[in-house]
Amino acid sequence: MRQNIFKSIADLRFAIFILLVIAAFSVIGTVIEQDQSIETYKLNYPLTNRVFGFLSWDIILKFGLDHVYKTWWFITLILLFGISLLTCTFLQQFPSLKIARRCQFFRTTQQFCRLNISTNLQHLSFPQLLFKIKENNYSIFQQKNIIYCYKGLIGRIAPIIVHFSMIIILMGAIIGSVSGFKAQEIVPKTETFHIQNVLNNGQFTLIPKVSIRINDFWIAYTKQTTITQFYSDLSVLNVDGNEIHRKTIFVNSPAKYNGIDYYQTDWNILGLRVKNKDFSVSQYPFINLPNSQEKIWLTWVSNNPELNDGLTILIDNLQGYCSVYNKVGKFIGNLELNESLNTETPIVLMDILSSTGLQIKADPGILLIYLGFLFLMISTLISYITYSQIWLVQDKKKIFIGGNTTRATFDFELEFLKLVK
């Protein structure tokens, strides 16, 4: 009974079915936007006037369609897929490999009829034929007048490695999800932070107590003032506050220290510091304009105690200037660092305060995953190799020859033709 269950899971048609089901359910997650607030779904999928005639927000929430890839049923499907992979490997691939490795001589000439390609020859001698087969890189086994040759056995082993590497990847993903974590921090330049804003973590995750100092943050621009790169210079500190590791990170070049990776992902402008007429220094916070695609910040610098007159300052870059507008919104000019503008109340721009957005991640499963990736890449390529077999039987003056192959039927036919020519 148990054997039967495993057999049916290992069955190819079941595997095909499960692959297609996973594919079909994956589509849902690309049609319905994932991980949004309930309000978004209520707005886009109202109870009346349902999308496609049936889809409304209560159905979406009930079946977890707002987070398809984290629902129990999707994860069950993936696990089922993993089990199918494993059972297939042990119940189908290993036995067939065992058979393939055995020398299977044809002892009677009738067996040739079952082959797709077979013929009998008289014009070639046995040694001639064997020489030709050897030239085609076949391994040859002989027992008196019967011969068995094969090549490309690796093409039969590779699919097993494909399955194993996918199991390794799945295991790596499980390890990563139960013991890894991911956090995001927005840190003002020159400040020190600890990992606090954890986005997701597993059951066995230990968030390490590290302190990191952001020494500097800057942006490099091209001549056309488009951004080339974001840089953050960060130091890992020990308990006494001394630096033990330092690196300048940028997008595509994270810092890695003690199993934790630090990625450059975001940035923000917090405020600006200006020197007033009387040499006092004031600091004004920037606010980010809501609902805008571009990053742009805005602040209000008043020049009288009643706060009813002053300047609006806009900024969208870190090139060291901001744009100044007067009360009615008329553009006055760009205020550069350590410069002032000719207004009634001249102010000097002292500093633009920026912060860097970091993603901090630890994933203990990544080594397994990369290992699986490596094996998967190599083994899928090798799987392309076709596995060919040739049988020969000498019966009196006649030589019976036949063969088959797993993948490249037509290449094999050509090769066979050249052999018997």
Add this chain to the structure above:
Amino acid sequence: MDWNITQNFSSNIVFGILLFAMITYWINLSLFRGNKNLIKIGKWGAILANILLFFILCSRWIIAGYFPLSNLYESLLFLTWTLLTIYLYLEFKTKSKLLGAILLPIALLINGFANLTLSADMQKSSPLVPALQSNWLMMHVSMMMLSYATLIIGSLLCILFLVLSKLQDVDLQLVDESTSLVFYNNIFDYYEAKVFLQENKSSTPSELPFEEDIQEIAFLKLLKSLDNWSYRIIGLGFPFLTIGIIAGGVWANEAWGSYWSWDPKETWALITWLVFATYLHSRLTKGWEGKKTAILGGLGFFVIWVCYLGVNFLGKGLHSYGWLS
């Protein structure tokens, strides 16, 4: 010399040449069967288009200073180039005229889409954004495009199989039993000629039943070679797709710390991968050869296009190049 104008001009010429080549192929297949010269013109047209596309891509590479696969327009050009290269190689190997007749329209459509519908702004190469400044860009995108091209050709052959067999169940095993009859002619174009150029055969009445027999077998043999060729091509495209997806995963892990984030493009690449995985597995299932596998392969054709272009209409996610609205 203004490179932008030169590139645009050559790209338009490519469009013209492809159109011309396609027409010659079609005329050849429908009217002047067996006329070798006409097909040669078409083939040389395709080769010329291929060289021009190569020139455009190279010049963009030199001028912009990075691998020319940073936006939708360049990826479309690269796809056309890869499609043409693979098709020319296949035609060289199989001597088939069918391939050109079905592939040139696809190349033409892609090229037309790139040149005529994309705005000039989308065609321009612009400095790479920080996220794209990585050597993984070359590995990931070129592998993805290569796999798209191979899989498109393979799945097109599947569709051709379905069309030729008129969705009927064809018993391909029959061919094997009768192989001895035409055993020494397993060349693709031989069967193709038999099936498509029937009228040109001047057979005496007495030979007719025999000729018909050969016709029948030639047709089955053609279907079988289509079946096998599509299997071989998809079998090659699948590892490319695997490598492309993995390269993307490794890159994503280096760039923002997660190798998989269920972004729509990623998910659709996974769906494509799953569909072709089922195709390859269905080949191993006994009795599924022919129609059933061809249906899966044909399904793959549409899935690739959703993955490559369809997702761009969503306009969200990490793969934010060439959003179409």
